[in-house]
Amino acid sequence: MILATDVCVVGAGPAGLAAAVSAGQAGVTVALVDSAATVGGQYWRHPPSRPWNAVIDRDVHHDVGEFARLSNQAAALAREGALTYLPGQFVWTVSETPEGCRVRAVAEEPIREETVVDARLAILATGAMDRPLPFPGWDLPGVLTVGGLQSLLKGHGVLAGQRILLAGTGPLLLSTAALVLARGGTVAGVIESARPLRWVRHLRALAGVPARVVEGAGYMAALTRHRVTVQTSAMVIAACGGDRVSRVTSARIAQDGRVAPGSQHTHEVSLLAVSYGFTPRLELHAAAGCALARDAKGNVSVEVDDDQFTSCPGVLSAGEPTGIGGASLALVEGQIAGTAAARRLGRSGGQTGELVALKRRRRTLRAFAVAMASVYTIPSVWPEFLTDDTTICRCEEVTYAEIKRALELGASDVRTVKLLSRAGMGWCQGRICGYPVSCLIPGAPGGTADVASLRIPIAAPLPLSVLASAEQPTTPSSHLPRDPPAPRRG
Amino acid sequence: MPTFIFDGRAVPFEHGQSIAAALIGAGVITLRRTRRRNRPRGLFCGIGVCFDCLVCVDGTANRRACLVAAREGMVATMQSGTGLDDLGD
Numbered sequence: 001m002i003l004a005t006d007v008c009v010v011g012a013g014p015a016g017l018a019a020a021v022s023a024g025q026a027g028v029t030v031a032l033v034d035s036a037a038t039v040g041g042q043y044w045r046h047p048p049s050r051p052w053n054a055v056i057d058r059d060v061h062h063d064v065g066e067f068a069r070l071s072n073q074a075a076a077l078a079r080e081g082a083l084t085y086l087p088g089q090f091v092w093t094v095s096e097t098p099e100g101c102r103v104r105a106v107a108e109e110p111i112r113e114e115t116v117v118d119a120r121l122a123i124l125a126t127g128a129m130d131r132p133l134p135f136p137g138w139d140l141p142g143v144l145t146v147g148g149l150q151s152l153l154k155g156h157g158v159l160a161g162q163r164i165l166l167a168g169t170g171p172l173l174l175s176t177a178a179l180v181l182a183r184g185g186t187v188a189g190v191i192e193s194a195r196p197l198r199w200v201r202h203l204r205a206l207a208g209v210p211a212r213v214v215e216g217a218g219y220m221a222a223l224t225r226h227r228v229t230v231q232t233s234a235m236v237i238a239a240c241g242g243d244r245v246s247r248v249t250s251a252r253i254a255q256d257g258r259v260a261p262g263s264q265h266t267h268e269v270s271l272l273a274v275s276y277g278f279t280p281r282l283e284l285h286a287a288a289g290c291a292l293a294r295d296a297k298g299n300v301s302v303e304v305d306d307d308q309f310t311s312c313p314g315v316l317s318a319g320e321p322t323g324i325g326g327a328s329l330a331l332v333e334g335q336i337a338g339t340a341a342a343r344r345l346g347r348s349g350g351q352t353g354e355l356v357a358l359k360r361r362r363r364t365l366r367a368f369a370v371a372m373a374s375v376y377t378i379p380s381v382w383p384e385f386l387t388d389d390t391t392i393c394r395c396e397e398v399t400y401a402e403i404k405r406a407l408e409l410g411a412s413d414v415r416t417v418k419l420l421s422r423a424g425m426g427w428c429q430g431r432i433c434g435y436p437v438s439c440l441i442p443g444a445p446g447g448t449a450d451v452a453s454l455r456i457p458i459a460a461p462l463p464l465s466v467l468a469s470a471e472q473p474t475t476p477s478s479h480l481p482r483d484p485p486a487p488r489r490g
Numbered sequence: 491m492p493t494f495i496f497d498g499r500a501v502p503f504e505h506g507q508s509i510a511a512a513l514i515g516a517g518v519i520t521l522r523r524t525r526r527r528n529r530p531r532g533l534f535c536g537i538g539v540c541f542d543c544l545v546c547v548d549g550t551a552n553r554r555a556c557l558v559a560a561r562e563g564m565v566a567t568m569q570s571g572t573g574l575d576d577l578g579d
Contacts, residue, residue, distance in 0.1 A: 035538065037506065037559070042537060048506040090538075108557050129539050139542075141519040141532030148536025151556075156511030157504065160519075160533075243530045244519055394534070394542055397526040427541035427552075432534075461552075 001115050003084060005031040007341050008103045008119035010091050010284060013041020014063075015319025015330035015337075016125030017070045022338025023123070024077040027347040031117045032074065033086045033105055039071055041127055042147060043327045045154040061154070062215065063327065089115055090460035094122055094288040094315070101288065101314040106460055114466050121314055121341045124285055124302075125334060128278035128320035133168075133382050134400075134436050137239030138274070139391045142246075146176050146275035159185045161271025165248055167191035167236040168275040169376040174219035174230070176273065181226050188269045190223065190230040191250050193276070194376045197232075205371035208364035209328070237264070237385040239272055248272050253379045276378050279435060280321040283459035288315050292454060298438055299324070299373070300454065306359070307340035308333055316341055325369035332362045383440055392440075393433040395426020403440055414438050429456045494564035496545075503560040510536070510543050510555035521545050521555050525571035544569050 009020040012034035020032045032039075037048035044067045061067070077083035089105035096102075100120035107113045130145035137143065146166060152158045164180050165188040166173045177187045199206060206213055223230060231250070237259070238249045252263035282292060285302045291311035294300045301323040308316045318337040319330035336358050342348075386392075388401035398421050406420035414430070414437050417423055423437055424430030430437075434454070458467075491502040496513060503512035510521065510533045520530040521543045534542040536556050543555040547566045551573025555566075 047504075108554075109559070129535060129537060132534075139529060139531060141521075141530050144532070144534050144536060148533055148556075151536040152511055152514060152533075156507045156515075158507070158511045158515040160514050244532075391529075394531075394540065397524055397529070427544070428539060432540050 001113075002118065003031055003086075003115070004118045005029045005084065006119065006345055007031070007121050007123060007338075008033060008101070008117045009123045009125060009338075010034075010094070010103060011041065011125035011127055011319070012036065012039040012085075012087075013125060013127050013319065013330065014043055014066075014070075014327045015127070015334035016041065016123070017074060018331045018334030019123045019125055019316075019318050019338035019341070020083060021070055021073045021077065022335045023342045024082045024338075025073070026339060026342030027082075028342045028345050030077070030083045031086060031103075031119065032083060033089045033091055033103060033115075033117060035088065035090045035108075037087050039074065039085070039087075040067060042151065043330075045151055047155060047157060063331075066331065086115060086117075091284055092458050092460040092462055092466075094124070094284045096288065096312060096314055101312075106462060106466060114469070119314075120345060121316060122288075123308075123334075123337050123341060124288075124290075124310075124315060124317045124321060125319045125330070125337075126281035126284055126321055128280045128324060129431070130275040131277050131279045131435055132274050132432065133276050133378065134390055134392050134433070135236055135238055135382070135385050136387050136390045137241070137245065139394055140239055140241055140243075140245045142241065142244040142270065143239050143272045143274065146172050146273045149271070149273040150176055150179065153179055153183055159183050161269075162186055163188050163269050164271045164273060165189050165191070165236075165267050165269045166273045167193075167248075167250065168277075169193045169378060170275065170277050170372075171216055171219075171376075172275055174216065174223065177228060178219045178222040181222055181228070187223070187226065187228045188267050190228060191234045191236060192230060192232045193235045193253065193379055195233050196375060198375045199371075202371035202375065205368045209368045212326075212328070212368070233379075234263075235379060235382065235385075236272065236274065245269065245272050253381060257379055257381055259381060259384070277373075277376060278320060278324045279431075280324065282321055282454055283431075283456045285310065285315070285317060285321060286455045287457060287459065288312050290315055290317070297373070297377070298435060307343075308337035309340065323366070323369060324373065325365060326372075329362065329365035329369060332358055332365060336362065392436060393421075393423035393426065393430075395428050395432075396422040396424075398423040398433075403437065407441065412441060412443070414441070417441065427461075431456075492560075492562040494560050494562065494566060496566045497568055501560075507560050508556050509545060509547070509553075509558050509560050509564075509566055512560045513555065520568065522569040522573075523571070528570075544573065546573050 006028035008031045024030045091105045101122045103117040130147040248267045252260040254260040291303045316337045318333035386400040390400045411417045493500040519532040545555045547553040
């Protein structure tokens, strides 16, 4: 199927949904392409019982009113024929064309049917994923990401284990622990690697987001009520068990950044959920050729201007890809991007005053995101927990000893480590091990050379038949009907 | 409740649940064994990024159990190695 539209939004989470609604209401035609069966993204993930404005549970979701408003508005635009919703579509590449850009997607079911969207502008709102760190035993069944635990709970109504330990860094640990408790699970503890007391240095940033402060206090109250211990300045150093995790060892990190002697503690668990913050999903930005940047802490993002345009003239981005900032910032950036895209196409969407207010709000929320990133940091001691046989690349089963060997041979960037050890060469294309490997290279992270390793030319699994037909849809998009076909409803 | 088959066992699921979610709900958390070291693996990222939850579904290997929706009568198996052993060398 080939669809022509003014704006193609990739991702239907908070940023994408807001962008699609803002652009559609400003009078341009929109295609909203998303891999899930329902709108909402990971943040508002819910069972696919109803594709639009599904009932989501107040005990597990936030900003429910905002979700209902956006999904109702998107549904209204779809009824008018201004918005075409394409669920279950995994975008495998985005490329620039003379008329704008081409978004190519495949469905997981029926296996790999291709959908091509030719748009004048694309808004990439691809979200983020958990950033795990390796430790001995992290590949055992029963060790999963905090986001994975959340997706099972929110999207499928499944509590993955009865006695759950959460570890890593960031407020996601607290919100997920509260969610587990709300769904009747037992939280064996929360192990936070950072020192949240550092928030006292960022009171100004906190003052800009009172709702988030109240939200955090609510989680702490729930954990206290259930007598859940939240240990700070501590990390998981190993997980063990036979065919599934059963015991986890944690240790306290002293002020000097080293493991405090004698501070090791063993936890009996049925599940361990880990997350050391998030990594933006930038595969499509890299494919389109957008300028990316990596900061001194190894965080990667796409560069955008004041109107959310990337360095590629036909591509905008909103939400986590522009720098991890959470759902509130994603909603604001999505609105700005949708409005800016419509304006670029000659529609005067939104009042100028509204846009100014949105940009002011974006500044406040970005200040909060910067403060968040400086509070929830990862202690640099973690490579000391690795043993020679610890798996680093899960797909290719490359061990720490093999990574060290590659470094001894002279590898000084992720790409060379990959060529010498196969780390990052498997199914996930380095999405999971790319960050830890970049940290294990002396002198890293940081530097722009590593950004090249984010290039994943084919961002979703494809059958060769789709690649073979890659040159097939050559009809210039100007020959295609401008009106999208009737919206597909779920 | 509808069911699908995993390694010969009937697994109940709710409409819209993924294969992985239904299996985990039924207490099955090992979904495959790796091809180099024969290590057990289960669901890790849960959102289709990590490819750790690969299973064979109706004869097709390398399907992400966290993404494929369970269907009545579906036959899935734990994936061993590449899942393509039947192709020979």
